[in-house]
Amino acid sequence: MLRSKQLIVASHCVINQNAVVKGEARSPGIMKAAVDWTYEQGYGIFQLPCPEFTFLGPERPPMTVEEYDTPEFHAHNRQILLPAVEQLKIYQDHGYSIVGGLGISGSPSCDPGKGVFMRDFLELAEETGVKIDFFWQIPNTADGIFDPDDDNSVFGPVTARQQEPLHKNSAGTKGKQGGNQT
Numbered sequence: 001m002l003r004s005k006q007l008i009v010a011s012h013c014v015i016n017q018n019a020v021v022k023g024e025a026r027s028p029g030i031m032k033a034a035v036d037w038t039y040e041q042g043y044g045i046f047q048l049p050c051p052e053f054t055f056l057g058p059e060r061p062p063m064t065v066e067e068y069d070t071p072e073f074h075a076h077n078r079q080i081l082l083p084a085v086e087q088l089k090i091y092q093d094h095g096y097s098i099v100g101g102l103g104i105s106g107s108p109s110c111d112p113g114k115g116v117f118m119r120d121f122l123e124l125a126e127e128t129g130v131k132i133d134f135f136w137q138i139p140n141t142a143d144g145i146f147d148p149d150d151d152n153s154v155f156g157p158v159t160a161r162q163q164e165p166l167h168k169n170s171a172g173t174k175g176k177q178g179g180n181q182t
Contacts, residue, residue, distance in 0.1 A: 004042040005095060009088065009132060010034075010102040011110040011118075012050035019050040021062050026144030034102060034138060034146035043099060046088065049080045051109050051117040065108040068116040077120040085121070088130045098132050103155065106140030112155040122158060133157055 014034050017025040038045050052060060052068075055076050092098060101118075104110040109117035112135035125132050138144060139152035146153050 004044065006041075006043050006097045006099050007046045007088075007091060008038055008043040008099055008102055009046045009048060010038075011104050011107070012048055012053070013104060013110070014102055014138065015045060015047050016050075019053045019058070021052070021060060024062065026138060031138055031146060037146065037148055038102075041099075046084075046091075048084055048121065051077050051080060054080055063108055065114055065116060068108050073116060074120055077117050078124060081121055081124050085124050085128050085130055088125070089128050092130055098130065100134035100136060101132050101158075103135055103137045105137040105152070105155075112137055112158060
């Protein structure tokens, strides 16, 4: 079989719910509906590292966007993201298409609009010339089931939503961020 040469960049927990804060997992293992959809589309899944897990470990407490928006967390994000973004750049430079991203609505790190990690990812991607223009998301609903035909699962173009500068707590970052902070 031929490669599709199409990738979707996914938050870590789309493929591994074991990384999620205790009590917040939306499935026992993978987010099956999202993984099935990427398979049906012919997309390869590029899994990002879990910033919360690598920063605070598996027994971390639930935290907010504001609690993660620190110089230390931004520096950690950039450190773990750099190898991933470099790999995406190689894919892109060799004719692969990055069709978009798949984030986690409501996550303080991986929400496509306000997540601290996602903002750092998009910023680093832009700095290195990696083009990611569109995001889908695992909805923050009671069932948390991904459905690309449901507005709750579509975030949309990221460039149209990047409006506010990063908080003053950002370290070593410049550029844009996602939507409003809550």
